[in-house]
Amino acid sequence: MDNKAFxxxxxxxxxxxxxxxxxxxxxxxxxxxxxxxxxxLKCNRQLILEFVKKDGTNLKFACEKLQNDKELVMxxxxxxxxxxxxxxxxxxxxxxxxxxxxxRDWNTLFHLTSQLRGDIEIVLAAIRQEPAALxxxxxxxxxxxxxxxxxxxLKGEVFYYxxxxxxxxxxxxxxxxxxxxxxxKYIAPELQNDKDLILLALxxxxxxxxxxxxxxxxxxxxxxxxxxxxxxxxxxxSPSLKENKSLILEIVRKDGLALQHVSKELRKDPEIVFEAxxxxxxxxxxxxxxxxxxxxxxx
Numbered sequence: 227m228d229n230k231a232f233x234x235x236x237x238x239x240x241x242x243x244x245x246x247x248x249x250x251x252x253x254x255x256x257x258x259x260x261x262x263x264x265x266x267l268k269c270n271r272q273l274i275l276e277f278v279k280k281d282g283t284n285l286k287f288a289c290e291k292l293q294n295d296k297e298l299v300m301x302x303x304x305x306x307x308x309x310x311x312x313x314x315x316x317x318x319x320x321x322x323x324x325x326x327x328x329x330r331d332w333n334t335l336f337h338l339t340s341q342l343r344g345d346i347e348i349v350l351a352a353i354r355q356e357p358a359a360l361x362x363x364x365x366x367x368x369x370x371x372x373x374x375x376x377x378x379x380l381k382g383e384v385f386y387y388x389x390x391x392x393x394x395x396x397x398x399x400x401x402x403x404x405x406x407x408x409x410x411k412y413i414a415p416e417l418q419n420d421k422d423l424i425l426l427a428l429x430x431x432x433x434x435x436x437x438x439x440x441x442x443x444x445x446x447x448x449x450x451x452x453x454x455x456x457x458x459x460x461x462x463x464s465p466s467l468k469e470n471k472s473l474i475l476e477i478v479r480k481d482g483l484a485l486q487h488v489s490k491e492l493r494k495d496p497e498i499v500f501e502a503x504x505x506x507x508x509x510x511x512x513x514x515x516x517x518x519x520x521x522x523x524x525x
Contacts, residue, residue: 260287274298282306290314299323307331310338321345328352335362349373357381365389371398375405382406385413399423407431421448425455432456440464446473457481460488474498482506490514 260268260277267273269289275298277284282305285293292298294314300323302309307330310323317323324342327334332352335343342348344364350373352359357380360368367373369389377384385393385402392398394414400423402409407427410418411434417423419439427434435443435452442448444464450473452459457480460468467473469489477484478498482505485493492498494514502509510518 260284263287265289268292271295271298275301278302278305278309280305282309283312285309286312288312293317296320296323300326303327303330307334308337310334315339318342321348324348325351328355332356332359335359340364343367346370346373350376353377353380357384358387360384360387363387368392375401378402378409379405382408383412385409388412390414393417396420396423400426403427407434410434411437421451425451428452428455428459432458432462435459435462443467446470449473450476453477453480457484458487460484463487465489468492471495471498475501478502478509479505482509483512485509486512493517 268287269291271292274284274288274292277287278298278301282302285299285302288298293312294316296317299309299313299317303313303323303326307327310318310327311334313323318337319339319341321342324338324345325348328338328348328351332355335349335352338348343362344366346367349359349363349367352362353373353376357377360374360377361384363373368387369391371392374385374388374392377387382402382405385406393412394417396417399413399417402413403423403426407430410423410427410431413423418437419442421442424434424438424442435456443462444466446467449463449467453476457477460474460477461484468487469491471492474488474492475498478488478501482502485499485502488498493512494517496517499510499513499517502512510521513521
């Protein structure tokens with residue numbers, strides 16, 4: 227037989243707990259608007275606990291004492307990570323609370339203290355949910371190669387938030403472009419002139435060509451090198467290059483559909499159109515109406 231069931235102390239404790247629950251239930255039925263509750267009710271731990279279990283952001287109505295109650299705040303944060311913004315200044319510095327919030331919602335990194343926004347474990351937890359969380363990391367971590375690489379590996383565009391020092395570091399930029407060529411538009415301007423870096427990025431991403439300096443876009447020799455990596459970049463070429471017949475011949479021999487991006491004059495040039503069609507018969511639809519009409523006469 228279980229002697230604990232007849233323990234007077236346990237029975238009293240149980241009855242006290244039952245009474246507390248009844249009192250809280252009675253209060254819950256009366257308090258529909260916690261915002262306008264009395265200061266006494268806002269400091270009633272049991273009452274606030276029930277409210278934050280339903281919606282963690284109800285923590286904002288709790289008194290300062292309860293906003294500094296770590297157990298209560300953790301319960302609120304687990305229900306809704308945004309509750310961290312209503313925690314006391316002391317708990318916003320607490321790593322356990324901060325990590326719990328960030329694991330549930332990376333946006334809460336914004337509400338943490340600079341000390342926690344400089345914590346590698348917390349920032350990585352946020353970045354693995356959303357790489358753009360790098361924006362809210364401290365300057366030191368935005369200058370940390372490991373952190374920045376982790377973010378860029380998931381989304382190249384977040385290189386925008388990296389430190390200027392890293393954007394100017396050619397060796398590091400080389401690693402970054404290998405991971406994600408879409409980071410190219412955010413590297414230092416002087417490195418955007420680096421032909422080797424451009425060609426490396428172009429191997430995986432043709433849109434990189436849109437962000438290179440104008441003088442390189444008009445450089446026929448460089449364009450021929452670039453076309454070897456991405457024939458489709460003719461779309462972003464200057465008007466003068468789109469009219470360059472010898473260049474366009476090289477391109478349509480590799481990618482017949484590139485015909486759609488060349489000048490009107492070359493889209494009715496028999497040599498250009500037939501070379502494009504040899505590569506891809508579908509290229510004919512990009513020839514001018516005039517050329518297609520002439521062609522029908524001979525078919």
